[in-house]
Amino acid sequence: MIRTLAAAALFVAALATPVANAQSTREVIGWCQDVTAGDYERGYCEGAFTAFRGWSRFTLDGEHVLQICLPDEDPVSRLVGAVAAFVEKFPEAEADDFPIVAHAALRILYPCQPRE
Numbered sequence: 001m002i003r004t005l006a007a008a009a010l011f012v013a014a015l016a017t018p019v020a021n022a023q024s025t026r027e028v029i030g031w032c033q034d035v036t037a038g039d040y041e042r043g044y045c046e047g048a049f050t051a052f053r054g055w056s057r058f059t060l061d062g063e064h065v066l067q068i069c070l071p072d073e074d075p076v077s078r079l080v081g082a083v084a085a086f087v088e089k090f091p092e093a094e095a096d097d098f099p100i101v102a103h104a105a106l107r108i109l110y111p112c113q114p115r116e
Contacts, residue, residue: 025087025101026094032080049079052102056110066103069112082109 032045056068070079079102086105087094093101 023097024095025083025098028098028102029080029084029087029094032076032084045080046076048098048102049076052079052099052106056106064112066107067112068103068106068110070106070110079106082106 028045028048031042031048052068053070053072056064056066056070058065083102083105086101086108093104
């Protein structure tokens with residue numbers, strides 16, 4: 001039990017840590033404007049969304065901790081599009097911390113199916 005709580009606490013701390021010193025969703029989406037470009041910011045963009053793909057796999061007692069089930073085959077550009085569409089619908093989210101906004105957007109597009 002203590003081990004599970006420690007793992008959950010570590011996970012929450014990682015989620016709350018800004019991605020590559022990003023302060024806002026606006027900044028991270030800015031890195032992603034041209035995900036086909038081979039530049040330095042593209043690496044930040046892909047890293048941020050790849051991290052979410054990895055975090056989405058964490059489970060606790062068989063349940064996905066983030067309640068996000070991202071398919072492996074969806075490209076980063078689709079994940080970026082989901083967050084960008086969320087910010088377009090909720091413009092005030094653009095100034096919020098990227099992990100919080102990305103979680104909300106990806107949870108809408110990729111909800112996990114309830115366990116039977």
